[in-house]
Amino acid sequence: MTMRRPFARLTGLGVAVPEQVVTNAWFEERLDTNDAWIVERTGIRERRHAGPDQSVTDLARIASMGALAQAGRSPLDLDSIVLGTATPDRLLPSTACDLQAVLGANHAAAFDVSAACPGFLYAMTVAEGLIASGQSERSLILGAEKLTCITDFEDRSTAILFGDGAGAAVLERTEPSGDRPRGILSTFIGSDGRLADLLYRPGGGAAHPISHAVVDDRSHFLKMQGREVFKAAVRSMADACDEAIQRAGITADQIDLLVPHQANIRIIEATAKHAGMPMDRVMVNVDRYGNTSSASIPIALDEALQQGRIGPDSLVLLVAFGAGFTWASAVIRWG
Numbered sequence: 001m002t003m004r005r006p007f008a009r010l011t012g013l014g015v016a017v018p019e020q021v022v023t024n025a026w027f028e029e030r031l032d033t034n035d036a037w038i039v040e041r042t043g044i045r046e047r048r049h050a051g052p053d054q055s056v057t058d059l060a061r062i063a064s065m066g067a068l069a070q071a072g073r074s075p076l077d078l079d080s081i082v083l084g085t086a087t088p089d090r091l092l093p094s095t096a097c098d099l100q101a102v103l104g105a106n107h108a109a110a111f112d113v114s115a116a117c118p119g120f121l122y123a124m125t126v127a128e129g130l131i132a133s134g135q136s137e138r139s140l141i142l143g144a145e146k147l148t149c150i151t152d153f154e155d156r157s158t159a160i161l162f163g164d165g166a167g168a169a170v171l172e173r174t175e176p177s178g179d180r181p182r183g184i185l186s187t188f189i190g191s192d193g194r195l196a197d198l199l200y201r202p203g204g205g206a207a208h209p210i211s212h213a214v215v216d217d218r219s220h221f222l223k224m225q226g227r228e229v230f231k232a233a234v235r236s237m238a239d240a241c242d243e244a245i246q247r248a249g250i251t252a253d254q255i256d257l258l259v260p261h262q263a264n265i266r267i268i269e270a271t272a273k274h275a276g277m278p279m280d281r282v283m284v285n286v287d288r289y290g291n292t293s294s295a296s297i298p299i300a301l302d303e304a305l306q307q308g309r310i311g312p313d314s315l316v317l318l319v320a321f322g323a324g325f326t327w328a329s330a331v332i333r334w335g
């Protein structure tokens with residue numbers, strides 16, 4: 001099916017990361033691990049940890065204010081807020097509703113999407129759909145996380161990986177015009193629930209409500225079979241790149257910058273290789289932020305913009321993978 005694209009364009013982007021920088025040396029003091037192993041296997045050198053008083057809503061608010069300022073919009077201009085998170089501040093209500101309240105975005109419909117690391121791209125896909133169907137003119141989309149709340153700091157295979165942060169973007173209706181219309185040219189989302197138990201958080205939900213037993217066996221923390229996740233991530237991200245490129249009606253060599261989910265440098269390199277992208281056309285900042293799940297794409301995108309690696313008319317490919325398993329991709333003509 002050929003769709004009339006683009007329906008929506010990104011008019012503002014904002015991010016927030018906590019101030020506290022946690023280096024690999026911090027883990028060397030607490031776990032049987034070392035900087036060399038972490039850098040070689042993951043590419044991560046440091047990450048940011050939020051303090052006990054800093055919530056996902058706090059991070060999301062800062063990112064949202066940045067995105068709204070860049071778009072030249074006020075919170076009251078928003079008619080939808082779609083927030084991707086794996087670490088909502090509360091199980092009820094949604095973090096999007098808490099954010100709506102602190103922003104004073106009183107004209108918006110607000111809700112969360114639960115899609116783990118591709119949460120920002122899922123939010124983008126949902127918001128674009130609301131815009132395309134005429135139900136929204138202007139949406140705030142987010143990926144916002146406090147992964148450290150669900151990280152087991154006694155488990156060396158996961159503790160070193162994650163960081164906290166948030167990213168937000170304003171998405172606005174646009175009309176396609178000219179030969180090279182700017183905006184979202186394609187989106188693609190997919191999932192495979194059969195693989196859920198390779199990366200999951202067993203306790204704390206309705207199946208195993210929080211209890212002394214859940215806390216005692218540490219099942220309220222994230223569990224991961226890293227090697228299996230790694231293999232699936234490479235496969236799914238490669239396929240998702242192909243799909244977004246094909247749906248956008250372009251070829252891989254036209255892509256100016258690949259902005260992949262920042263989980264592991266080896267996954268990023270394998271994805272880039274498959275997409276035929278040399279690493280100088282790939283955004284990497286996993287070394288400084290680790291895996292911030294749904295916040296990772298907007299944080300990387302913002303840094304690419306700051307560095308001047310994206311400009312008007314740039315073709316940008318976004319791709320992510322995470323628990324579920326879920327995956328997602330998008331092609332945007334910037335500006």
Ligand code: ACO
Nearest residue numbers: 033037041116117156157226227229230263264293322323
């Ligand atoms: N320091 C030292 N050794 C370690 C550490 C550590 N921090 N962690 C694991 N090891 C050891 C293991 O115990 C194992 O030892 P053994 O051989 O004696 O049993 C050895 O290193 C190899 O372990 P593997 O798990 O096979 O190591 P691998 O090379 O696969 O790297 C890693 C592990 C980094 C977790 C990798 O598998 C990975 O990045 N997986 C993907 C994670 C990911 O991308 N998740 C994305 C989604 S996250 C989300 O959705 C929230």
